[in-house]
Amino acid sequence: MAGILVPVPLNFFRSQTDANRLIQLRHKENQSNHELWLHRNHPTHPPRQVIFDFSDWTEKKRLIRTLHDRIFIVEDQDGYPERVTMPGNQYGTDTGKVHIVNAAEWSNLPLLQSLQVPRWPPTTPERLFTVPRNHPLPCIGCILKEHIYGDVMRSSYALTLQVGDIINHDTPNGGIVWGRVTANNQSLEAVRCNIFDNPHVIRDIPYTWLTVNPQWRNEYIERRPPPVRPTFCNCDVARWRHQQESWHKRFKLCATADKSEVYVVSRKYVRKERPMAEFLGVLKPNYDLWGQVSPATNRSDAEVNRHRIQAPMGSQGEAELCFIDSYRYGNFTRFIRHSCKPNADWHDVRYGDMRMKVLFSNRVIEEKEEVTVDFGIEWLEEKGSCDCGLNECQLKQKQKGTPTKGTPTKGTPTKGTPKKK
Ligand SMILES: [Zn+2]
Ligand SMILES: [Zn+2]
Incomplete structure (x- = not known):
């Protein structure tokens, strides 16, 4: 070699x-x-x-x-480190474990009336992101506990199906079983059900099809309600941060063939709507809030916004946004690439008393599949091209559509803001 x-x-x-x-x-x-x-x-x-x-x-x-x-x-194919020349000197920097605040950048900015933070100017990330423990944002710690509960439930799911229950599953041979249970034969380990799409068909579905098998993307309609989420939780963010340190057990970085770009691949199968990772970086002020112009940079807008996410700060206001900038510093999520049909989104959540931007899968992510998010049409326009190659590519659609008159109004970049459902 x-x-x-x-x-x-x-x-x-x-x-x-x-x-x-x-x-x-x-x-x-x-x-x-x-x-x-x-x-x-x-x-x-x-x-x-x-x-x-x-x-x-x-x-x-x-x-x-x-x-x-x-x-x-x-990693190369044998799992050994591989040489990659990254643009922007991103390669070789330390892996981030918590946010960084450059106090000097904040010290001259006055405290905004609307901003509720423990102390000003902020010298630690906690000063910007602490929220009350009963904050309405969903708590990742509580969500993860529910998932553990759900996974245990699923394993006993087939046994507990009753007459009248509705099942909705993909089958191993690529079909779908969607119907109402008419009998649950535990000795034969099969559920007899009436298929909705074809009311005359009654089928016996083996338990093995119903128990969750990662290959088959089974979804089922929860019969029992999930446990009530506490309004006041005691989840400890230190636990999350500790789990996040071993991100490399679940994800790995790969390089494109020409070694010019790095992307993120999932090592494992990921279920739908699971929290995967936190976006980390340097917390930068959003100068718009103070009516100031942000310092000049020699990077292009696309380059800047590729590594930026807006995040709400303070315990009350949701409109007070700062930037999490992962250009020089961050965790592995800074290498996630854009797709017009992404398999993950950024969500505003908290873990206990700490706000964060967390990556959620928006569908099943297969083993060895690249993890992608949608950077938004504004970013694509700044960049001027899209590599996704999909028919439903946002940029292609936009260019095909009728051109808007006048200069397009360029809003503040809100890369990865979760879409409304
Ligand atoms: Zn919690
Ligand atoms: Zn595209």
């Missing part, structure tokens, strides 16, 4: 020994795979001498994990 084996700057490893060890392990894994291939394809070839065993594998995992904790790495 040509090129540099571990193309991560050595100072990102905890020690020179770690770096050397990963190079050794990579050689060993290559050798082991090669000898195994020879032995399988040439029966006369002796069994392999070098074996990449379980302890090697765990050591590799540990070394990769120490990298994940500190920097963004793009």
Whole structure:
């Protein structure tokens, strides 16, 4: 294999020994795979001498994990770090775990009458995003608890179906079962049901079709109401932040073939409408609120807005927005790309007493599928092109449609604002 084996700057490893060890392990894994291939394809070839065993594998995992904790790495097909030249020096920076506030940027701005924050000027993110624990925003901590409850419910779901219940499932062979249960035969492990689309058809649906199988995208109509969400919860944001640190177990960064762009791929199947990750970055003032002009930048509007999300600040006002800017600093969500038909959206939520922007799946996300969000038509117009290639591409639609007269009014960028349902 040509090129540099571990193309991560050595100072990102905890020690020179770690770096050397990963190079050794990579050689060993290559050798082991090669000898195994020879032995399988040439029966006369002796069994392999070098074996990449379980302890090697765990050591590799540990070394990769120490990298994940500190920097963004793009994994190649063997799971080793790959060299990528990112535009805008984004590659190689530290992985963010909490927001950052640059106090100097805020110190000259007066406290707005409408803004309810614990202290001004803000020196920590908590000063901007703390809300009362009974705030009407949905709490991610409570939502996650409900999902655990729902998943347990689902496992016993088939057993508890009763006559008159409605089921609505995809079947393993690509069809749909939508109908009313007429009998639940527990000894045969099948539910007899009357199909709505074809009232004369009565079918026996095996339990295995009804129990949730990730492959089959089963949805079902909840018979029992979910537990009542407390109005005043004691969810601790530290728990969420701790979970978020191991994001790399669920997502990974991949590079495009020309190594010019990095994108996010889900390592696992994700159910519909699940919270996945928080958008992190530097909290920047929205100068419009203070009637000031934001400082000039040499980046294009599209480049700026690609890495920005507006987020409400203060405990009361929903209109007081600041920017979360992930251009220089953030977590893996800064690499998520645009699609006109995205599989995820940003939602304004809280975790306990902390506001946040959280990425939710808006449909099932398959294993190894790219995670995408809609950056909005304004961003596409700033950029001037869209790579989604879909027929329903927003930019194509817009260009096809009748051109609006006069200069288009350019609103404040609200990338990723969840759409109204
Ligand atoms: Zn909660
Ligand atoms: Zn498009």
